[in-house]
Amino acid sequence: LLLAYEKSGYDNEVQGRLPDLLPHLSAQRIRENGGDAVKILLYFTPHDTDEVNDIKKAWLQRLGDECKGADIPLFLEPISYDPNGMDEKGTEFAKLKPQIVIDSMREFSDPKYGVDILKVEFPVNMKFVEGYAEGETVYSRQDAIDYLKEAASVAGLPFIYLTAGVSNKTFTNSLELAAEAGTPYSGVLAGRATWLDGVKIYATGGNDAFREGLSTQGVENIQAINGRLDSAQPWFKRYGVNSAEELLQQGQPVAAG
Amino acid sequence: LLLAYEKSGYDNEVQGRLPDLLPHLSAQRIRENGGDAVKILLYFTPHDTDEVNDIKKAWLQRLGDECKGADIPLFLEPISYDPNGMDEKGTEFAKLKPQIVIDSMREFSDPKYGVDILKVEFPVNMKFVEGYAEGETVYSRQDAIDYLKEAASVAGLPFIYLTAGVSNKTFTNSLELAAEAGTPYSGVLAGRATWLDGVKIYATGGNDAFREGLSTQGVENIQAINGRLDSAQPWFKRYGVNSAEELLQQGQPVAAG
Numbered sequence: 230l231l232l233a234y235e236k237s238g239y240d241n242e243v244q245g246r247l248p249d250l251l252p253h254l255s256a257q258r259i260r261e262n263g264g265d266a267v268k269i270l271l272y273f274t275p276h277d278t279d280e281v282n283d284i285k286k287a288w289l290q291r292l293g294d295e296c297k298g299a300d301i302p303l304f305l306e307p308i309s310y311d312p313n314g315m316d317e318k319g320t321e322f323a324k325l326k327p328q329i330v331i332d333s334m335r336e337f338s339d340p341k342y343g344v345d346i347l348k349v350e351f352p353v354n355m356k357f358v359e360g361y362a363e364g365e366t367v368y369s370r371q372d373a374i375d376y377l378k379e380a381a382s383v384a385g386l387p388f389i390y391l392t393a394g395v396s397n398k399t400f401t402n403s404l405e406l407a408a409e410a411g412t413p414y415s416g417v418l419a420g421r422a423t424w425l426d427g428v429k430i431y432a433t434g435g436n437d438a439f440r441e442g443l444s445t446q447g448v449e450n451i452q453a454i455n456g457r458l459d460s461a462q463p464w465f466k467r468y469g470v471n472s473a474e475e476l477l478q479q480g481q482p483v484a485a486g
Numbered sequence: 487l488l489l490a491y492e493k494s495g496y497d498n499e500v501q502g503r504l505p506d507l508l509p510h511l512s513a514q515r516i517r518e519n520g521g522d523a524v525k526i527l528l529y530f531t532p533h534d535t536d537e538v539n540d541i542k543k544a545w546l547q548r549l550g551d552e553c554k555g556a557d558i559p560l561f562l563e564p565i566s567y568d569p570n571g572m573d574e575k576g577t578e579f580a581k582l583k584p585q586i587v588i589d590s591m592r593e594f595s596d597p598k599y600g601v602d603i604l605k606v607e608f609p610v611n612m613k614f615v616e617g618y619a620e621g622e623t624v625y626s627r628q629d630a631i632d633y634l635k636e637a638a639s640v641a642g643l644p645f646i647y648l649t650a651g652v653s654n655k656t657f658t659n660s661l662e663l664a665a666e667a668g669t670p671y672s673g674v675l676a677g678r679a680t681w682l683d684g685v686k687i688y689a690t691g692g693n694d695a696f697r698e699g700l701s702t703q704g705v706e707n708i709q710a711i712n713g714r715l716d717s718a719q720p721w722f723k724r725y726g727v728n729s730a731e732e733l734l735q736q737g738q739p740v741a742a743g
Contacts (some may be wrong), residue, residue: 253540255547257598283510285721294555295548341514
């Protein structure tokens with residue numbers, strides 16, 4: 230069970246989409262509530278001010294050390310944005326996105342942040358990839374593959390892809406590209422890409438239709454994703470071992486006696 | 487070197503004197519800046535709302551785990567207050583203060599907060615102690631001694647007394663009482679009780695007079711305090727050992743080999 234520790238959204242009145250924690254939570258309490266790991270979403274772009282980014286980096290150091298002290302893993306979800314309000318669904322941002330995702334993955338792989346797993350965006354906007362785009366393209370298929378490879382190469386940690394609420398079709402297309410790029414990702418965290426259609430079904434058809442939708446289309450969606458995890462690998466493979474136990478034996482001092 | 491991690495003061499617009507950290511700092515950065523320990527001031531009283539106190543407790547858990555993760559000691563300075571704006575220098579508050587200090591010392595001795603040293607208020611207001619008071623008294627001398635003993639008895643951690651900016655005379659009187667009570671405190675953190683008079687001297691006599699004042703009255707102030715530390719004992723005595731090294735050997739698993 231992965232529990233969120235941060236407040237959703239951000240304060241539009243303040244520059245930089247600064248993060249904030251839920252005031253009644255701590256890593257200790259997340260553990261007590263049954264959480265197996267802490268999840269933190271952090272809006273991040275190298276294009277924001279040094280002031281803003283320095284605050285975010287200090288904030289993440291705090292969290293990393295807190296999770297270390299509380300002995301609970303930290304999943305970090307860096308989300309790209311534009312500090313000047315550019316439309317993040319448009320072609321202009323699509324051109325900037327790969328480098329933002331790459332820089333974030335490099336930055337937060339630094340051990341000083343204490344992150345265990347990076348939950349990352351796909352570095353390209355699939356809407357604008359040649360072969361998948363319905364209109365304008367921003368990237369050739371090869372561009373997209375190169376960005377995927379570069380992002381994977383700077384990740385010093387196990388990483389998983391998030392869906393960002395795209396459709397199941399778009400997400401499985403993404404995974405097709407990831408397989409072609411051969412990125413060593415450790416799986417996906419897919420929510421809306423599996424059940425989002427269900428919302429519309431529930432609104433028009435009610436509860437029974439909703440259940441029916443989840444057990445047919447919903448299951449198909451999950452199977453479609455599972456069928457595309459060709460190049461995914463267990464997270465501990467990133468550390469060159471074959472099990473979590475093996476890593477534990479290597480990484481921790483064993484009590485004398 | 488002890489470095490403060492919190493913003494000074496509090497937001498009067500918000501209930502509860504909620505704490506906030508300096509945005510560019512982390513325990514890691516305090517270490518990098520040469521800090522040997524993190525100091526946190528937290529306004530606390532059991533008389534504030536459950537909502538407020540729950541937030542403060544979660545916040546302190548975070549800090550305790552962060553300092554643990556960053557491997558730096560945490561000094562906590564709980565400061566009593568009244569949530570309804572009662573004058574904290576008056577007799578009414580003086581009646582409430584002992585229990586507030588005692589409750590805070592008990593609460594924050596809980597290992598879940600990860601505090602290493604409690605930096606605490608004297609549990610009575612010396613202005614109102616029989617034998618020291620110039621006007622009205624709130625406590626007999628025996629009352630004061632009993633409160634000192636009770637506060638010490640609930641402290642599960644080494645603790646030191648802060649001066650709260652009282653005069654040197656008042657502070658040495660406090661230490662006289664502490665000695666009589668025989669509390670096992672681990673020393674004092676005295677700032678203003680040593681140099682505060684110097685400010686007036688500087689304002690009227692300038693730099694030379696200020697230096698002269700510090701090297702005469704200032705030194706006498708420090709000597710007066712040092713001369714009163716009768717019952718103080720090294721912090722590691724609280725753990726039943728005779729040195730920090732001994733505690734380290736007991737408390738930490740030794741690497742195999």
